[in-house]
Amino acid sequence: MSSLVHDFPFDPSYGYTLDELLGVPAPAAPGDFAAFWRARHDEARTVDTEPEIGPLEGERDGLRIHGVSFTSVGGVRLGGWLALPAAGAAQQGFVIGHGYGGRQEPGPDLPLPLPRSAAILPCVRGMGGRGLQPGIPEEADAHVRHGIESRDTYVIGDCVADLWCAASALHALVPGLVPAGAAGTPRLGYLGESFGGGLGALALPWDDRFGAAQLTVPTFGNHPLRLTLRCAGSGESVRAHHREHPEVADVLRYFDAATAAAHLELPTLVAAALFDPVVPPAGQFAVHNALSGPRELQVLRAGHFEHAGLAGETEQLRGNRERFFGAHLG
Incomplete structure (x- = not known):
């Protein structure tokens, strides 16, 4: 990785070789890890999401783009975008998570696979531009610590629930998709990068509406290791908080994306980077390594970092995504 010139005061490859990254494990789960998440999921599935479609905001990539709003757990009203085929009925659907900082538009998440x-x-709650909520900080370093004192108040758990409620809203708005509990193959896919990748790993093991997923440079993998690794992302804020409040390590055990991945059985494509100043690579690979179902890996030269090969890697990942979802969801 020495060919990647950077000015970070630490090595964003952290000295790991690919073979070493492929050996990074998931931490042991708390005894009630699965019960905790199943209870959160069951609660979210009872929410009447009351989705509303806004006016047409644009058309691109064979899709009509509308604003959308829906209700999540705690009665929180969230917004986002809904993409519908410009012609014909939808045969499958996607829930698409976003990175830390939220999204101001659908952006590079389209076209669909x-x-x-x-x-x-x-x-998700607290994130711009359509998820802002009173009392929840929008800035990533503060958001990632919000409610961290308890597993029941940590905002990350509610953000995971926002994804489940988004899936419910999509089913309500596009009734041609296979509904929960119906016979047939699940027709939902999940796409998530960075923050959205970590949330996806936490959300997907408990929800049978999904048939396949892609997690790109996922965060929240192997918290005990992450707490030892300096970074330029929100993890550094958690590290600083942990130094003053070491007891939060017990809370983080319930929000470990690698621990959750051990329960994830649906086909999953992971794109993990060898060099990443924002999300340490060891945590990304820990998520991939723990997956218990069919998995594929695309190794990226770098994540969260501009480099000469970025466009080529992005195009390769787009092709892999289309092939992967075509095989498992199409």
Whole structure:
């Protein structure tokens, strides 16, 4: 990785070789880890999401783009975007998570991996531009610590629930998709990068509406290791908080994306980077390594970092995504 010139005061490869990264494990789960998340999921599935479609905001990539709003746990009203086929009915749907900082528009998450698809692109609570909530900080370093004193108040758990409620809203708005509990193959896919990748790993093991997923440079993997690794992302804020409040390590055990990945059985494509100043690579690979179902890995030269090969890697990942979802969801 020495060919990647950077000015960070630490090595964003952290000295790991690919073979070493492929050996990074998930930490042991708390005894009630699965019960905790199943209870959170069951609560979210009872929410009447009352989705509303806004006016048409644009058309691109064979899709009509509308604003959308829906209700999540705690009665929180969130917004985002809904993408619908410009012609014909949707045959499958996608829930698309976003990175830390939220999203101001659908942006690079379109086009979708498969034709004849619909998608919901929610802004989870606290995140711009359509998820802002009173009392929840928008800035990533503060957001990632919000409610961290308890597993029941930590905002990350509610953000995971926002994804489940977004899936419910998509089903309500596009009734042609296979509903929960119906016979047939699940017709939802999940796409998430960075923050959205970590949230996806936490959300997907408990929700049978999804049939396949892609997690790109996922965060929140192997918290005990992350707490030892300096970074330029929100993890550094958690590290600083942990130094003053070491007891939060017990809370973080319930929000470890690698621990959750051990329960994730649906086909999953992971794109993990060898060099990443924002999300340490060891945590990304820990998520991939722990997956218990069919998995594929695309190794990226770097994540969260501009470099000469970025466009080529992005195009390769787009092709892999289309092939992968075509095989498992199409």
